[in-house]
Amino acid sequence: MSPLRLAFSPDSDDIFMFWPMLHGEVDTEGLSFDVTRADTESLNLLAESGDVDIVAISMAQYARVAQDFLLLPHGASVGRGYGPVVVGPAPSGPESLQNARVAIPGARTTAFLVLSLLAPPFVPVPIAISPYEAVFDALRAGHVDLALLVHEGRLTYAREGFHLVLDLGAAWAESTSGLPLPLGGNAIRRALGPEVIARASRVCRASIAWALANRERVMDALLREEVRTGVGLGREMLDRYLAMYANEDTRALEADVRRALAEMFARAHARGLLPAVPPIDLAP
Numbered sequence: 001m002s003p004l005r006l007a008f009s010p011d012s013d014d015i016f017m018f019w020p021m022l023h024g025e026v027d028t029e030g031l032s033f034d035v036t037r038a039d040t041e042s043l044n045l046l047a048e049s050g051d052v053d054i055v056a057i058s059m060a061q062y063a064r065v066a067q068d069f070l071l072l073p074h075g076a077s078v079g080r081g082y083g084p085v086v087v088g089p090a091p092s093g094p095e096s097l098q099n100a101r102v103a104i105p106g107a108r109t110t111a112f113l114v115l116s117l118l119a120p121p122f123v124p125v126p127i128a129i130s131p132y133e134a135v136f137d138a139l140r141a142g143h144v145d146l147a148l149l150v151h152e153g154r155l156t157y158a159r160e161g162f163h164l165v166l167d168l169g170a171a172w173a174e175s176t177s178g179l180p181l182p183l184g185g186n187a188i189r190r191a192l193g194p195e196v197i198a199r200a201s202r203v204c205r206a207s208i209a210w211a212l213a214n215r216e217r218v219m220d221a222l223l224r225e226e227v228r229t230g231v232g233l234g235r236e237m238l239d240r241y242l243a244m245y246a247n248e249d250t251r252a253l254e255a256d257v258r259r260a261l262a263e264m265f266a267r268a269h270a271r272g273l274l275p276a277v278p279p280i281d282l283a284p
Contacts, residue, residue: 003034004192004200007046008056010037010130011151012222012238013077013184013245019218021207029199039129040150040184041106048108053189054200058106059182060113063265066278068190070197071253073282074205075186078249078257083169083181084111085154086119087162088146089139094119094166096146103127103135103147110183110264111150111168113274117267118171122146129153136160150183155237179260180249188283201283208250215242253282 008014020026022033033054038046044061046052050068062071088096098120104112106126115122125144127135135147139162146165149157157164172181186204188197211218219238233241249257261280268274 001031001196003032004053004196005036005051006033006054007036007038007043007052008186009040009043009151010225011040012233012241013151013250014056015222015225016211016218016242016246017075017204017208017250019207019221020210020214021203023221025214026203026206026210028203031196031200031203039105040109041126041128044106044108047187050189053192054186054204056184056186058108058110058113059185059261059264060110060268060274061108062185062187063268063274063276063278064108065187066281069187070190070281070283072186072188072201072204073253073284074201074208074251076182076249076253076257077184077245079169079172079181079183079244080249081169081173081180082167082244083114083154083172083183084148084150085157085167086115086146086148086165087139087157088165089162091163092165094171096165097122099123100145101125101143103138103144105129105135105148105150109150110181111148113268114168114172114181114264115148115166116273117264117271118168118175119166136162152233152237152241155233155241176260176263179263180257182257182261182264183245185253198284205251211246212248212251 047055047057047065102122104124169181265277269277
């Protein structure tokens with residue numbers, strides 16, 4: 001069969017889970033993959049167009065494409081009491097979001113949806129996640145007042161000289177009696193059919209399991225990637241990042257994560273931020 005069109009971001013947690021299956025470490029059951037890498041919002045748009053078979057997307061965007069995609073029961077990034085952060089050039093609290101110009105990583109991202117649910121009204125200013133430094137440059141230049149940071153940026157803002165305003169994961173947990181914050185997941189196109197979907201799901205599950213069991217080796221590969229891209233987290237911060245977003249929640253979508261997804265979709269629909277509450281249909 002033709003290669004499956006696989007798309008994921010250049011972020012460490014995405015590379016971590018797909019690296020084994022793309023480098024011959026697990027049995028791909030006869031499947032091959034045509035790989036595209038892009039920032040999160042571009043991946044969300046790709047899913048919207050339907051021109052992809054397996055894609056790492058924002059959980060918020062899954063609500064908009066569920067008619068064409070199943071959610072894979074593994075590969076999620078989940079914050080448990082932590083998540084994307086809003087930062088600014090000076091110490092302040094969540095009240096500073098009122099009417100502020102806030103850099104966001106995209107209008108389809110989970111981070112933007114949850115901030116819209118939790119924060120007072122603000123003015124969103126989309127700034128692409130790539131290049132890595134763009135959002136920090138916009139803050140320093142005064143083009144925005146605050147920035148909503150996802151991925152590695154939420155670990156590096158302090159060394160860039162910025163201050164925490166709000167942690168969305170902590171705020172979400174407080175507002176939901178402790179539910180985790182589901183941020184990203186992997187979706188697979190329904191039209192592939194049950195047999196291919198089941199086979200691809202097994203391969204992705206095996207890849208994640210291999211990465212978790214061989215964490216140091218995959219980290220070595222990620223650090224080589226950092227040298228190429230210039231991200232520069234370093235081993236200690238990379239280890240911390242993977243502990244947050246490539247862990248047992250990545251291995252399997254737990255029941256409390258599914259409850260949190262349903263709660264997020266229901267709240268967003270009630271606020272008019274989603275057109276409907278989608279079913280959370282999981283692949284095998």
